[in-house]
Amino acid sequence: MTEKTGTRDALGNEISLGQLYGYSVDNSGHTHTVIGKSQKFTATGKLTIEVIFSKSALWMGESKENPWIEKGKKVSVKPSKCFPVYEEDIAHYLIESEVDIPKEYQLEMEKPIDSLANDFNYTNEELAVRYNGNLVCVLNPYLINKMKIDRETLEKLKLTHIERAKIFAAMEATDDVFGLKYLAEEFDKLEFKQQALWGWPQDANMHRWFDVPKCTCPKMDNAERLGTKYRIIAEDCPIHGTNEN
């Protein structure tokens, strides 16, 4: 009799491929935490996770970015030690993509983007936005083709993403309510600019205002309402809430 391969997570629920999972391991005083997207089961029954971020702490110290496990690296671990992680909990770590990439192109993403039909023959690197040496996002090749984004516009779009990274970094660095509100307004203006560059209507209802750091408004509920005028505001949100701080 062979042992059935476990396909359940630490909570006993069936692993759902494509979902986010996290686990941590202790190793001679270091605690490493890894969060990533589950991809497949290996032949030996391990779960392959593509790393979104990894942190590490020494003894009782605080977690810091783990330089050994980089974003994009694939690790295979026992399913039973993985806990589900929800997107809104780690929203600020997720690589930004303009819009969800359609399924038929997701498979292609593992090949170089160059192999896609591409009017301007952009390479992966040309679509990648980097700031301070870090990958900020990769512009969606499907949309770049669809909206016929030329090289000049592509460069301007990339600059808006660097601007976004700067605004978000500034928001991470302050708890001043007026500063946060000012920066959130700057992000709102930036989203209008991005809509113009993409050739989309100037539509505030499509803005991802809830993505800004320190915003405590519900992410999923508001993402579902994109395109409508309805917004769900957390009263205690320092940026959008009504509570006096």
Ligand SMILES: [Zn+2]
């Ligand atoms: Zn908010």
